[in-house]
Amino acid sequence: MLINFASAGKSRQWLMMSMDKLHHHKVILTLLLLIHSSDYALTDKYLINSGSISDTAISTQYFVGDVDSCSSNFSVGESSRVVDDNPAPGTPFLYRTARIFRKQSSYGFQITQNGTYVVRFHFYPFSTPTNLADALFNVSANGFSLLSNFSVQNTSNPPVIKEFAIPIEVGIFMIYFTPQKSFFAFVNAIEAFLAPEDFISDGVSHVTPAGLKGTYNGLLSQAFHIIHRINVGGFTITPSNDLLWRSWTPDDGYLFLPNSANNIAFYGELNSLGAAANSAPDNVYKTAKELNINHSRSSIFFNMTWGFDVNKNSTYFVRVHFCDIISQDVDDIVFNLSIYNQFIDKIDPYNITYHPATPFHGDYVVDSDDSGYVNISAGPRSKSLNQTAFLNGLEIMEMIKRSGAYPVPSNPNKTLQSAPCKPRKTPEPNKTVEPAPAPSKPNTLTSKPKKNIFAIASSVVGVAFVLILIGVFMKCRKANSVETRECSVLLYGGRPFCRTNDRTADTSVCSLSLGLKLPFSEILHATNNFNPKVIIGEGGFGKVYRGTLRDGKKVAVKRRQPGQGQGLYEFQTEIIVLSKIRHRHLVSLIGYCDERHEMILVYEFMENGTLQDLLYDSSEDCSTSSPRSELSWEQRLEICIASAMGLDYLHRGARIIHRDVKSTNILLDENYVAKVADFGLSKSGDGDQTHISTDVKGSFGYLDPEYFRCMQLTYKSDVYSFGVVLLEVLCSRPAIKRSVPREEMNLAEWAISWQKKGQLEKIVDPFLVGKINPNSLRKFGETAEKCLRDSGADRPTMREVERDLRNALDLQQARIPRE
Numbered sequence: 001m002l003i004n005f006a007s008a009g010k011s012r013q014w015l016m017m018s019m020d021k022l023h024h025h026k027v028i029l030t031l032l033l034l035i036h037s038s039d040y041a042l043t044d045k046y047l048i049n050s051g052s053i054s055d056t057a058i059s060t061q062y063f064v065g066d067v068d069s070c071s072s073n074f075s076v077g078e079s080s081r082v083v084d085d086n087p088a089p090g091t092p093f094l095y096r097t098a099r100i101f102r103k104q105s106s107y108g109f110q111i112t113q114n115g116t117y118v119v120r121f122h123f124y125p126f127s128t129p130t131n132l133a134d135a136l137f138n139v140s141a142n143g144f145s146l147l148s149n150f151s152v153q154n155t156s157n158p159p160v161i162k163e164f165a166i167p168i169e170v171g172i173f174m175i176y177f178t179p180q181k182s183f184f185a186f187v188n189a190i191e192a193f194l195a196p197e198d199f200i201s202d203g204v205s206h207v208t209p210a211g212l213k214g215t216y217n218g219l220l221s222q223a224f225h226i227i228h229r230i231n232v233g234g235f236t237i238t239p240s241n242d243l244l245w246r247s248w249t250p251d252d253g254y255l256f257l258p259n260s261a262n263n264i265a266f267y268g269e270l271n272s273l274g275a276a277a278n279s280a281p282d283n284v285y286k287t288a289k290e291l292n293i294n295h296s297r298s299s300i301f302f303n304m305t306w307g308f309d310v311n312k313n314s315t316y317f318v319r320v321h322f323c324d325i326i327s328q329d330v331d332d333i334v335f336n337l338s339i340y341n342q343f344i345d346k347i348d349p350y351n352i353t354y355h356p357a358t359p360f361h362g363d364y365v366v367d368s369d370d371s372g373y374v375n376i377s378a379g380p381r382s383k384s385l386n387q388t389a390f391l392n393g394l395e396i397m398e399m400i401k402r403s404g405a406y407p408v409p410s411n412p413n414k415t416l417q418s419a420p421c422k423p424r425k426t427p428e429p430n431k432t433v434e435p436a437p438a439p440s441k442p443n444t445l446t447s448k449p450k451k452n453i454f455a456i457a458s459s460v461v462g463v464a465f466v467l468i469l470i471g472v473f474m475k476c477r478k479a480n481s482v483e484t485r486e487c488s489v490l491l492y493g494g495r496p497f498c499r500t501n502d503r504t505a506d507t508s509v510c511s512l513s514l515g516l517k518l519p520f521s522e523i524l525h526a527t528n529n530f531n532p533k534v535i536i537g538e539g540g541f542g543k544v545y546r547g548t549l550r551d552g553k554k555v556a557v558k559r560r561q562p563g564q565g566q567g568l569y570e571f572q573t574e575i576i577v578l579s580k581i582r583h584r585h586l587v588s589l590i591g592y593c594d595e596r597h598e599m600i601l602v603y604e605f606m607e608n609g610t611l612q613d614l615l616y617d618s619s620e621d622c623s624t625s626s627p628r629s630e631l632s633w634e635q636r637l638e639i640c641i642a643s644a645m646g647l648d649y650l651h652r653g654a655r656i657i658h659r660d661v662k663s664t665n666i667l668l669d670e671n672y673v674a675k676v677a678d679f680g681l682s683k684s685g686d687g688d689q690t691h692i693s694t695d696v697k698g699s700f701g702y703l704d705p706e707y708f709r710c711m712q713l714t715y716k717s718d719v720y721s722f723g724v725v726l727l728e729v730l731c732s733r734p735a736i737k738r739s740v741p742r743e744e745m746n747l748a749e750w751a752i753s754w755q756k757k758g759q760l761e762k763i764v765d766p767f768l769v770g771k772i773n774p775n776s777l778r779k780f781g782e783t784a785e786k787c788l789r790d791s792g793a794d795r796p797t798m799r800e801v802e803r804d805l806r807n808a809l810d811l812q813q814a815r816i817p818r819e
C-alpha cells in the first residue's frame with residue numbers, strides 16, 4: 001500500500017501498488033507502474049574479457065581485456081592468466097582466455113551509482129594448458145555467497161553462464177574468488193552493469209506452498225541468482241535481442257501436459273503503453289501459451305501447469321509476464337494464475353492495462369517446498385467471457401541469503417590503483433601463451449562499437465499499468481468544521497473515496513502529502529522569476545509560463561493569480577486527480593507548489609500547444625476566427641483517437657468525469673500526440689451512481705444540453721463535449737462563433753443540420769476539401785452525431801467513439817474495403 005512518486009527531478013517515476021486488497025480472497029498481486037520519459041542509460045558498465053590483453057566483441061557486447069588495461073576503474077587481484085592453446089575452431093575469442101586464482105583473490109569495480117546490478121560470470125572450461133574443469137571454488141560479493149563448491153565439469157554445452165542481480169552501493173564493488181583447498185578458481189568473462197530502476201520491486205505477495213502469507217518487503221536489498229528465464233510459447237531469445245543481454249528459453253520442457261496448451265503468436269505492434277523494453281523483449285510478449293480450449297471444454301484440462309525445478313526449502317522471486325494477444329475485445333479474458341495450487345491470483349488484463357496487446361507483469365516471492373519444483377498454472381475463471389488463460393513469460397530467481405562468513409572489502413573507500421597503461425592490440429592471436437608479453441603495437445581500440453545500444457532510440461517506453469490500488473493518504477479537513485478525518489484515496493485506477501457518510505469530499509480542504517510538492521524557489525528558477533517573456537498562455541485562472549526545471553525537464557507552469565482565495569477547489573482537485581492517474585494521453589502533473597498562498601501547477605510541457613491553436617486563430621471572445629490549420633485528415637483523426645483514449649481511460653479506468661472537454665484542453669506534444677488536460681472541474685463518477693447532481697460548470701458551446709436541463713452530470717456529458725470537439729476538428733472553427741448568422745453560431749446545431757441532410761462535406765475546413773475519403777467522412781459524421789444526441793443514454797461510450805474513429809482512420813487509409 002504505498003505510493004512512491006519519485007521526486008520531480010527523476011526522469012522516471014514508479015508507483016508500487018497492490019491489487020485486490022480488500023477482496024475476500026485477500027489476494028495481493030503487487031505490481032508496478034512504471035512511468036518515465038527518458039531512456040535508460042548506463043553509467044556503470046563493466047564487460048571484462050578475463051585474462052586477455054585485447055578487447056573482443058560478442059554480438060552487441062564489447063568486452064575489455066583485463067591485462068594491462070588502461071582503465072583506472074577496475075582492478076584485478078593476485079592471479080594469472082591462461083590462453084587456450086588448442087581452441088576448437090569457431091570458439092569466440094572471449095572464451096580462449098581465462099584468469100586463474102590459486103588463492104583467494106578478487107576483481108574490484110568502481111561503482112558510481114547505487115542500485116541493483118546485473119552480474120554475470122562466463123565459464124568456459126577449456127583443457128589446455130590447464131584443465132579448467134578441475135577447478136573447484138566459491139564466488140562471493142557484497143556479503144552474498146554467489147557460487148559455492150562450484151565446478152564446471154561434464155558440461156556438454158559451454159559456456160556456463162551464471163547470472164545474478166545484486167544491490168550495490170557507491171564505492172568499490174569487490175568480487176572474491178576463493179578456491180577450495182588444493183584447487184583453483186577461474187573465470188573467462190565478467191559482466192557487471194546497473195539494471196533499470198524498475199528491475200525489482202520492493203514489496204510483493206509472499207506465497208508459500210500453503211498459500212498466501214502476506215507481503216514480502218525489502219526485495220531491493222536482496223541478491224538473486226537467476227535460475228529460469230522462459231519465453232512461454234516462443235523460441236529462444238539470445239542476448240543480442242535483449243536490452244540487458246539476457247537469454248530466454250522456451251517453456252515446452254517444463255509443461256506437465258503438452259496437450260493442455262497451444263502456442264500462439266502475435267504479429268502486430270504491442271501497445272506502446274507497455275514497459276516491455278525494460279521488463280522483457282517484445283518477442284516474449286508476442287508469443288504465449290494459451291489453454292487448449294477444445295480439450296478444456298471436454299473437461300480433460302482445466303488448466304495448464306508448468307513445473308520449474310528449484311532447490312528445496314529455499315525462497316524465490318517469481319516474475320510472470322503477460323500480454324493479452326488473444327482478445328478481440330479488451331475485457332474478454334479474466335483467468336486464475338495459481339502457484340502451488342494453493343495461491344490463486346485473478347489476472348484481469350483489461351483491468352490492469354486498459355488495452356489489449358499491452359505487456360504487464362506480476363511479481364511474487366515464493367517459498368519452495370520439498371518437491372524440488374515450483375508449480376505454476378493458469379486456468380479460466382467461470383465468469384470470464386472467454387474461458388481461456390495464457391502466459392507469455394516467466395522468470396525465477398533464487399534469493400541469496402546474506403552471509404557474514406564472506407570477505408568484505410578491507411577498505412571500501414580506497415580508490416583503485418591505475419595499472420600502468422600499455423598499448424594493446426586486437427584481436428588476440430590464438431597462440432599466445434601464458435604469460436604473454438604485451439605486444440607494443442599502437443593502440444587500436446577503434447573497433448569499439450560506436451553506438452551505445454542502451455540509447456534506446458526514441459523509446460518513450462510509456463506506462464506499464466500493472467497495478468491496481470494505491471493508498472494515498474491525505475489528511476482532509478472539512479472547510480467549515482474542525483473535524484479531521486483520515487481518508488485513504490483508494491486509487492483503484494483512480495477512484496478516490498473517503499470513508500465518510502456524506503458526499504462532500506469536494507468541499508473539503510485537503511492538505512496533500514504527495515511527493516509532488518515543489519519548493520517555490522524551484523519554480524522561480526524554472527520560470528526565471530516569472531519572466532513575462534516566457535508566458536505561453538493566459539486566462540481567467542492566471543498565467544501559464546514555459547519553464548525548465550533544474551534537471552533540464554521542460555515544463556509548463558500554471559500560476560493562479562496570487563493572493564486570491566478563488567480557485568482553491570480546482571487547484572486541489574487537479575492535484576488529486578492528476579497525481580493518481582497516468583496515461584499516455586492525459587497530461588501529467590510533475591509537481592505543485594502551495595507555498596506562500598501560491599497555487600502553482602507544473603505539468604509536462606506540450607510543445608505544440610492546444611488543439612484549438614492548431615486548428616484556427618481565435619480571439620479570446622471567439623467572435624472571429626479563421627481556419628489556419630495544415631493538419632492532414634489523418635493527423636486530425638489520430639489526435640481525436642488519442643484524446644478519446646485518454647477520456648476512455650479517465651472514465652473507465654479512473655471513473656472520473658472531466659467536465660470541461662474542449663479544444664483548448666487538448667494539448668499536443670512535439671510529435672502531435674494529443675493529451676487531455678485541465679482536470680480542475682473533474683469529478684469522480686462514483687461507481688454505482690449513474691449521475692451526480694451538481695451545479696452547471698463547463699464551457700459554453702460544449703455543454704451537454706441534458707446536463708443543462710437536469711443538472712445531472714454523467715460520463716456522457718463528456719461524450720457530448722467531445723462531439724463538439726470532433727466538429728471543430730472537421731470544420732476548423734470554434735464551438736460558438738458570433739460573427740456569423742444566428743443559425744451558424746452554434747457549431748453543434750449547425751453541423752448536425754448539415755449532417756442530417758447528408759451534406760457534411762459542405763462545411764469541412766477548406767484545407768481538407770477533396771482530401772477526405774467519403775467513407776471516412778461519413779463514419780466521422782455519424783460518430784459526431786451520435787456523440788451529440790440529446791439523451792445521454794443514446795450516446796456512445798468513449799470507447800465506442802474511439803473504435804468508430806479508428807474505423808474512420810482505416811477507411812481513410814483504405815485499409816478496409818469500402819462498404
Ligand SMILES: *[C@@H]1O[C@H](CO)[C@@H](O)[C@H](O)[C@H]1NC(C)=O
Nearest residue numbers: 043044045046070071072073
Ligand atoms: C572506465 O574507465 C575507462 C577509461 O579510463 C572509461 O572509458 C570507461 O567508460 C570507464 N568505465 C566505467 C564503467 O566507468
Ligand SMILES: *[C@@H]1O[C@H](CO)[C@@H](O)[C@H](O)[C@H]1NC(C)=O
Nearest residue numbers: 112113114115168169170171
Ligand atoms: C547509496 O546508498 C547509501 C546507503 O543506502 C547512502 O548512504 C548513499 O547516500 C547512497 N548514495 C547515493 C549516491 O545515492
Ligand SMILES: *[C@@H]1O[C@H](CO)[C@@H](O)[C@H](O)[C@H]1NC(C)=O
Nearest residue numbers: 136138147148149150180181
Ligand atoms: C563444500 O565443500 C566443503 C568441503 O570441500 C563441504 O564441507 C561443504 O559442505 C560443501 N558445501 C556445500 C554447500 O556443498
Ligand SMILES: *[C@@H]1O[C@H](CO)[C@@H](O)[C@H](O)[C@H]1NC(C)=O
Nearest residue numbers: 133149150151152153154155
Ligand atoms: C563428471 O563425470 C565423471 C565421469 O564421467 C563423474 O565421475 C563425475 O561425478 C561427474 N561430475 C559431475 C559434477 O557431474
Ligand SMILES: *[C@@H]1O[C@H](CO)[C@@H](O)[C@H](O)[C@H]1NC(C)=O
Nearest residue numbers: 138145148149178179180181
Ligand atoms: C565455500 O562455500 C562452502 C559453502 O558455503 C563452504 O562450506 C566452504 O567453506 C567455502 N570454501 C572456502 C574455501 O571458503
Ligand SMILES: *[C@@H]1O[C@H](CO)[C@@H](O)[C@H](O)[C@H]1NC(C)=O
Nearest residue numbers: 292293294295296297298300
Ligand atoms: C477438439 O478435440 C477433438 C478430440 O481431441 C478433435 O477431434 C477436434 O477436431 C477438436 N476440435 C477443434 C475445433 O480443434
Ligand SMILES: *[C@@H]1O[C@H](CO)[C@@H](O)[C@H](O)[C@H]1NC(C)=O
Nearest residue numbers: 312313314367368369370401
Ligand atoms: C529449511 O531450512 C531451515 C534451515 O536452513 C530449517 O530450519 C527448516 O526446518 C527447513 N525447512 C524445511 C521445511 O525443511
Ligand SMILES: *[C@@H]1O[C@H](CO)[C@@H](O)[C@H](O)[C@H]1NC(C)=O
Nearest residue numbers: 300301302303338341377379
Ligand atoms: C489444474 O487441473 C488439474 C486437473 O487437470 C487439477 O487437479 C488442479 O487442481 C488444477 N489446478 C488449479 C490451480 O486449478
Ligand SMILES: *[C@@H]1O[C@H](CO)[C@@H](O)[C@H](O)[C@H]1NC(C)=O
Nearest residue numbers: 020023331348350351492652
Ligand atoms: C476491476 O477489478 C475490480 C476489483 O476486482 C472490480 O471492482 C472492477 O469492477 C473491475 N473493473 C472493470 C472495469 O472490470
Ligand SMILES: *[C@@H]1O[C@H](CO)[C@@H](O)[C@H](O)[C@H]1NC(C)=O
Nearest residue numbers: 025336344346379380381382
Ligand atoms: C479461480 O479462483 C477463484 C478464487 O480466486 C476460485 O474461487 C475459482 O474456483 C477459481 N476458478 C477455477 C476455475 O479454478
Ligand SMILES: *[C@@H]1O[C@H](CO)[C@@H](O)[C@H](O)[C@H]1NC(C)=O
Nearest residue numbers: 290326327332385386387388
Ligand atoms: C476466445 O478466444 C479464442 C481465441 O483463441 C476465439 O477463437 C474464441 O472465439 C473466443 N471465444 C469467445 C467466446 O469469445
Ligand SMILES: *[C@@H]1O[C@H](CO)[C@@H](O)[C@H](O)[C@H]1NC(C)=O
Nearest residue numbers: 607608609614669670671672
Ligand atoms: C510542433 O512541434 C515541432 C517540434 O517542436 C515544431 O517543429 C513545430 O513547428 C511545431 N508546430 C507548431 C504548429 O507549433
